[in-house]
Amino acid sequence: MKLKGKRAIITGSSSGIGRAAALLFAAEGAQVVVNARGSRADGVGAIDAVVQEIRARGGIAVGIPGAVDDPTFAANLVECCVDAFGGVDILVNNAAVYSEEGIGRVDRCSFESWRQIMSVNLDAVFNLCRAALPHMIAQGSGRILNAGSFAGTGKMGGSAYSASKSALFGLTRAMAADYGPYGVTVNCYNPEAVSDMGGMEDQQVFDDSIRHWEEKGFRSPAESAYLLGLGGPEGIAPWLAYLCSDQADYINGNIFAVEARRIALLAWPEEEKALYRDAAAQGPWTLTQLEAIAPLAFPLVNRWPPLKGEALRKWEAA
Numbered sequence: 178m179k180l181k182g183k184r185a186i187i188t189g190s191s192s193g194i195g196r197a198a199a200l201l202f203a204a205e206g207a208q209v210v211v212n213a214r215g216s217r218a219d220g221v222g223a224i225d226a227v228v229q230e231i232r233a234r235g236g237i238a239v240g241i242p243g244a245v246d247d248p249t250f251a252a253n254l255v256e257c258c259v260d261a262f263g264g265v266d267i268l269v270n271n272a273a274v275y276s277e278e279g280i281g282r283v284d285r286c287s288f289e290s291w292r293q294i295m296s297v298n299l300d301a302v303f304n305l306c307r308a309a310l311p312h313m314i315a316q317g318s319g320r321i322l323n324a325g326s327f328a329g330t331g332k333m334g335g336s337a338y339s340a341s342k343s344a345l346f347g348l349t350r351a352m353a354a355d356y357g358p359y360g361v362t363v364n365c366y367n368p369e370a371v372s373d374m375g376g377m378e379d380q381q382v383f384d385d386s387i388r389h390w391e392e393k394g395f396r397s398p399a400e401s402a403y404l405l406g407l408g409g410p411e412g413i414a415p416w417l418a419y420l421c422s423d424q425a426d427y428i429n430g431n432i433f434a435v436e437a438r439r440i441a442l443l444a445w446p447e448e449e450k451a452l453y454r455d456a457a458a459q460g461p462w463t464l465t466q467l468e469a470i471a472p473l474a475f476p477l478v479n480r481w482p483p484l485k486g487e488a489l490r491k492w493e494a495a
Contacts, residue, residue, distance in 0.1 A: 178204075178205050178206030179422045180418060180422060181205070181206030182206060182207075182208075184258055184262040184265050184266045185207045185210065185267035185268075186255065186309070187199050187209060187211065187267075187269040188271050189213055189271040189272030190212060190213060191211065191226075194413045195213070195271040195272070196410070197410040198269060198413070198414045198418070200230065201414040201417075202414075202417075203237065203238055204234065207267065209239075210254070210261070211241070212224070212241050214245075221240075224242055225240055227240065244297075245272055245301040246297045246300045248300075248304045251305045251308055255305065255309050255312070265319070266318065267320045268319070268321045269321075269324075270305060270306070270323045273326075274294055274297045276290055276294065279337040280328065280335045280337075281335065282334065282335070282336060286336040293337075294337040295337060295341050298345070302323055302345060303348075313361045317359060320420065321362070322366060323364070323365045324345075324365075324368065325349075325365040326339075329341075329367065331343060332395060334395060345365055346365060349364060353430025353431075360426075362426060362430075364430065364432070366413070367432065368410075368435055370407055370437070383407075394492070408437035409437075412437025412438070413435050413436070417435075431443075452471075
């Protein structure tokens with residue numbers, strides 16, 4: 178058992194990827210706090226069902242419903258884990274929300290949708306980490322995983338959802354730098370699976386979504402064909418369990434794309450090319466100089482060039 182004796186909190190674990198992680202973590206010996214908002218149609222019953230399934234398999238789990246974007250509840254959730262199991266070793270910030278407005282363009286996303294998504298996808302992570310980290314620092318070890326998304330790269334356009342996940346990339350790296358010396362690792366995973374996120378548990382809904390992104394030019398036909406073969410949430414859970422194991426203490430501050438067939442490490446945001454000038458002696462760049470040298474130093478191509486007429490109308494309708 179790779180996680181024997183570990184005390185874990187997994188948010189959004191009444192279904193989908195969180196549920197798969199809770200079941201695997203418990204099978205590997207972890208004591209698991211199953212958490213979800215409890216506002217779905219099946220409500221608290223879905224949380225209880227996961228707890229009972231874990232116990233039926235000989236594992237240890239408790240279920241605690243509540244909204245982790247509420248800082249008071251987030252702090253209480255961590256204390257519940259400490260009270261039940263004697264501490265907290267693992268925090269998987271898996272809970273997230275997704276909506277049509279939230280993945281839409283900025284001018285089509287209401288401020289209410291923006292705030293809801295930021296609250297659940299970003300504020301909740303802050304709340305829980307802030308509550309759990311003192312315990313991890315005191316014991317000299319800990320594992321934190323944050324659920325990102327491919328949308329966080331910005332390659333699929335969007336507004337609130339993309340921004341919330343991109344912010345988690347930065348927060349993950351920053352916390353890794355701040356808490357690595359205490360024996361705490363912080364990593365982020367971008368899951369790709371047919372799950373219940375935004376209604377994606379239905380294969381047809383998922384397939385239609387993939388084709389939509391292809392029509393918008395955000396995915397190539399080859400990428401779409403590959404993604405249509407994605408598996409379910411069970412393909413994500415093993416990597417999460419590995420990152421939370423003692424054997425993965427060398428992995429800290431990294432972002433991974435994860436699905437059943439592949440695990441990919443995203444590049445760090447380092448400078449690729451740079452222009453230098455002795456500004457003290459020569460003064461700042463002139464626009465004429467930049468016009469001459471910038472295209473040579475940065476041979477970039479606009480991935481999303483302007484469209485006109487029928488091409489623009491077709492793109493907007495996609």
